[in-house]
Amino acid sequence: MIRTSLVAAALLASMAPSMAAPVDARASYVLTLGGINVATFDVDLNDDGRRYELDLSAKVAGLGNLVASGTARVVAKGASSGSTLASGEFDLETRANGEVFTVDVSYSGRNVSAFKVEPPVFESYDRVPVERGHLRGVGDFLSAFVVKANGLDKSLCNRKLKIFTGVERFDIAMSFAREDEATSPRTGYQGPVVTCNLDYQPISGHYTSSEITNYLADTSRILLWYAPLGNTGYYIPYRVLLGTSMGDLSMVLVGTKT
Template sequence: MRLIASALVTLAFAGAGSPAQAQTLKVTYDISLAGLPLGTADLSSSFNGSKYQMTGKAKLTGLAMVLTGGKGEAAASGSLAGATPRSANFEVVSKTSDNQRSVRMGLKGGRVAKVEIDPPLEPRPDRVPVKPADKRGVVDPMSALLMPALASKSLTDPANCDRTIPVFDGASRMNVILTYAETKTVEVPGYSGPVLVCNARYVPISGHRSERPATKFMQENRDMSVWLAPVEGPRLLFPLKVSVRTMIGMGELYASLWSLEGDAKASRRAVKAEEAVKAEASQ
């Protein structure tokens, strides 16, 4: 289940401006497995110039809550630079009825500087060792949800689907490979318009348990996708829906509420002003 949850979360979990120029995207997801409702997840992502901060909470409900007591909270921060977010901090706390685990990670320039896992993972003979090189050029699972649009393309250009996301969750390193499938028009509370539908693949690099049936299943899994909706101010795409086939059925996160607060035009003006100041300073 940890691998499945990581895949779901991974795929799914301006300027110096004033508050009026900042933007905040709030998304509530309904979580289901094999057609049965499991719970909800709330994500809030705030953007101010190139900086971002994200917080999220997930909670199982109904029978799933009774059986597992499952809930979790996560947070991440960093900056948007190029095609991949530049993570700075990440932390997640997951709780069930019989245990709790926390992960805290600091990153600098795409390199993992520090990781704390409490309690530590149990040693397993089939766990693939994480090499130092596996901790460079990566993003945390939460920041991986932010997908900056290509500079030369529109937000809904199919080319924005085609990317490889290098993810490190504090214990394991993986690639999430996205490829364009189709463009759909959707309507949910707070958003109506086009979304890019991207096929997804999970490629484990290290830290995973190579002999686990769930690992092998996910490596061969071709029934995964993510629907990306455009966010104009910071010029990025964000998951509106994530679908992952699991060993017990299809797991889905689907946005039941989408809210973008703030002034996108003011944000763009602030970015242009900042670029002009930088250009003047370099002359």
């Protein structure tokens, strides 16, 4: 009877879905514009094998009239049991110049179930309306760039991200560019990386007269490098580079803790 129980237990264990090892990690970044530090931020990742939480905390130093100093906090939660992260909640709060801006988005089955923005977005004749169909099959901006994979290869790049921020709906078409090597001792990782091209495609919620939106849609120089987050099975941005008229806007990984 004991032997039968052990066999039954082993059979049930082999049939049960495997639980990934829990992940508790942090990645730290520096954002620069034209070589000048604009912001620093930390991203904490917790994953129990079924649910994940990403917590981003940023301090923005500012840059003259271009970027206001302040703070930002983003929390994204959802399901991690599949091959990709499925958004469940996205909450953002920014504080700058004495003003507070918040966004709360809820997702269900990769569809937006509710969202709220405070203060409300200014409506104008040139703002492209967000339609109900635009809110299906989407995720949040933070979770979209954190990837679960079996290895560092071109599959990390060959994806199309459908993102809703609570204000804007856009796609980012990613494609493989090349394999590369991170060698700088000033960064938080040295080793192989994969470089991706990013193509920004506005869908709705944006203003057709927005210079930033139009620039992002027209530029062909948005690059993202992926690196492994230790041995967690996650892959995160090592660097993001966007060329602008004021110099390169660059985000670089400066430290990790796993």
